[in-house]
Amino acid sequence: MVTQVNHRVNFYDTDAMAVVHHANYIRWFEIGRVEFLREAGITLNELMKDGFVFPITEVSAKYVSPARFDDELIIETIPTALTKVKMAFDYRVLRVLDGTLLVQGHTQNVFTSRETGMITRLPAKYYEKLKAALD
Amino acid sequence: MVTQVNHRVNFYDTDAMAVVHHANYIRWFEIGRVEFLREAGITLNELMKDGFVFPITEVSAKYVSPARFDDELIIETIPTALTKVKMAFDYRVLRVLDGTLLVQGHTQNVFTSRETGMITRLPAKYYEKLKAALD
Amino acid sequence: MVTQVNHRVNFYDTDAMAVVHHANYIRWFEIGRVEFLREAGITLNELMKDGFVFPITEVSAKYVSPARFDDELIIETIPTALTKVKMAFDYRVLRVLDGTLLVQGHTQNVFTSRETGMITRLPAKYYEKLKAALD
Amino acid sequence: MVTQVNHRVNFYDTDAMAVVHHANYIRWFEIGRVEFLREAGITLNELMKDGFVFPITEVSAKYVSPARFDDELIIETIPTALTKVKMAFDYRVLRVLDGTLLVQGHTQNVFTSRETGMITRLPAKYYEKLKAALD
Numbered sequence: 118m119v120t121q122v123n124h125r126v127n128f129y130d131t132d133a134m135a136v137v138h139h140a141n142y143i144r145w146f147e148i149g150r151v152e153f154l155r156e157a158g159i160t161l162n163e164l165m166k167d168g169f170v171f172p173i174t175e176v177s178a179k180y181v182s183p184a185r186f187d188d189e190l191i192i193e194t195i196p197t198a199l200t201k202v203k204m205a206f207d208y209r210v211l212r213v214l215d216g217t218l219l220v221q222g223h224t225q226n227v228f229t230s231r232e233t234g235m236i237t238r239l240p241a242k243y244y245e246k247l248k249a250a251l252d
Numbered sequence: 253m254v255t256q257v258n259h260r261v262n263f264y265d266t267d268a269m270a271v272v273h274h275a276n277y278i279r280w281f282e283i284g285r286v287e288f289l290r291e292a293g294i295t296l297n298e299l300m301k302d303g304f305v306f307p308i309t310e311v312s313a314k315y316v317s318p319a320r321f322d323d324e325l326i327i328e329t330i331p332t333a334l335t336k337v338k339m340a341f342d343y344r345v346l347r348v349l350d351g352t353l354l355v356q357g358h359t360q361n362v363f364t365s366r367e368t369g370m371i372t373r374l375p376a377k378y379y380e381k382l383k384a385a386l387d
Numbered sequence: 388m389v390t391q392v393n394h395r396v397n398f399y400d401t402d403a404m405a406v407v408h409h410a411n412y413i414r415w416f417e418i419g420r421v422e423f424l425r426e427a428g429i430t431l432n433e434l435m436k437d438g439f440v441f442p443i444t445e446v447s448a449k450y451v452s453p454a455r456f457d458d459e460l461i462i463e464t465i466p467t468a469l470t471k472v473k474m475a476f477d478y479r480v481l482r483v484l485d486g487t488l489l490v491q492g493h494t495q496n497v498f499t500s501r502e503t504g505m506i507t508r509l510p511a512k513y514y515e516k517l518k519a520a521l522d
Numbered sequence: 523m524v525t526q527v528n529h530r531v532n533f534y535d536t537d538a539m540a541v542v543h544h545a546n547y548i549r550w551f552e553i554g555r556v557e558f559l560r561e562a563g564i565t566l567n568e569l570m571k572d573g574f575v576f577p578i579t580e581v582s583a584k585y586v587s588p589a590r591f592d593d594e595l596i597i598e599t600i601p602t603a604l605t606k607v608k609m610a611f612d613y614r615v616l617r618v619l620d621g622t623l624l625v626q627g628h629t630q631n632v633f634t635s636r637e638t639g640m641i642t643r644l645p646a647k648y649y650e651k652l653k654a655a656l657d
Contacts, residue, residue: 131268139578140548144399173544177582274443275413279534308409312447403536
């Protein structure tokens with residue numbers, strides 16, 4: 118399952134080069150990841166109430182072309198790996214108007230206990246949903 | 253007591269007009285407020301461990317002149333009112349190079365219980381420190 | 388004309404109190420303002436190409452109730468005053484789920500020449516659209 | 523030459539997990555990079571006035587341990603490669619109190635013409651300073 122979510126570039130997302138500041142895409146990968154989980158049937162709030170958090174351990178991005186104020190973007194989220202303790206995603210950010218690929222990204226996240234802060238195995242009720250969404 | 257803290261404008265603080273985005277000054281008032289508390293002998297972490305938070309209920313700002321990338325700024329924090337349940341501050345953001353006043357601001361904060369989320373009276377150990385700093 | 392635009396609270400919009408950081412609402416007023424202009428038939432990009440910018444000179448906000456991660460919000464933008472050199476707006480941020488008013492705000496903006504940085508009179512082609520939208 | 527710059531974690535840098543949001547470190551790498559250039563004798567403002575910009579083409583980060591509100595951090599910037607058209611840096615973010623390594627990062631930047639947006643060769647007056655700083 119690949120999910121898509123739209124995001125319009127705000128004025129406050131730009132920097133003095135009149136393009137989107139590169140750190141904002143890292144934030145937008147999060148929008149994509151949260152949407153992916155939602156479409157897989159999991160909300161972060163539900164996960165957190167059950168005592169799990171899903172912190173990032175690695176992120177990378179390649180910047181291909183800049184986005185500008187008021188551009189309508191699509192954030193694509195593609196799951197690439199899943200075990201009971203971690204999950205990885207690729208991301209593609211594209212401009213709606215012309216389909217240009219702007220940024221590619223990758224994150225590695227781990228399932229972690231809120232209480233102990235330690236990596237922990239995800240229970241079946243979540244794992245099965247993610248497994249289904251990965252295929 | 254008036255406190256001063258320096259802040260250099262980062263590239264990511266600017267927007268497509270090549271000036272600091274106006275919402276960032278609201279963040280910087282917080283830097284000033286935290287520094288004021290610290291110089292009054294109170295850290296927010298200590299307050300929070302004791303079960304208090306200090307949320308904002310009102311903020312206002314007047315933008316006089318824009319700051320730009322790499323400007324060295326001073327954030328001045330001036331306490332203007334204190335009761336056992338709330339505290340108000342004025343702020344002035346100035347450019348170090350020429351002393352230009354860039355932004356003036358005001359916030360109203362309330363002492364709140366972390367547990368109940370309700371406004372609560374600050375214990376003497378904190379109130380006395382703030383009272384001393386106000387004079 | 389009152390305009391509405393939706394915004395879902397991102398995880399990166401929250402702070403260590405597990406609520407939306409107060410400075411983000413100031414950013415979201417901008418989302419509302421840009422949408423108001425768009426529905427009035429004006430894009431900021433068009434204004435800027437014509438040599439005008441629309442900086443904020445004053446902002447204020449009252450925080451009534453906190454928003455949390457994943458809340459779906461409505462940003463309402465209400466024009467309150469217009470002359471050829473400035474425009475003022477009120478804002479209301481509400482939670483969709485229960486209609487709770489979270490934040491009220493106000494901004495004062497001025498029409499400014501990009502070239503000179505001076506306040507300037509807006510040409511009729513923009514002013515008439517805004518005037519129509521105000522009524 | 524390795525440069526160090528200090529940064530105290532602001533409340534607005536944290537998220538609902540009560541730790542620094544991961545995207546902020548990408549911003550802080552920029553603080554490190556700007557400081558590196560400054561210590562090498564180059565300001566970004568000077569580069570930009572000369573018609574050059576220095577956009578990022580790749581970024582990566584590994585998150586080892588979280589920073590929290592009010593932590594005093596050191597951002598270390600280590601140059602790893604330089605040609606006339608690009609430069610790469612490694613970053614290490616450490617907590618001052620205990621020296622803990624929190625985040626490691628890497629960026630690839632390219633020297634670009636502001637006018638054309640194309641990658642361009644850096645003139646000797648800048649290149650020589652960077653070359654000296656790399657050794």
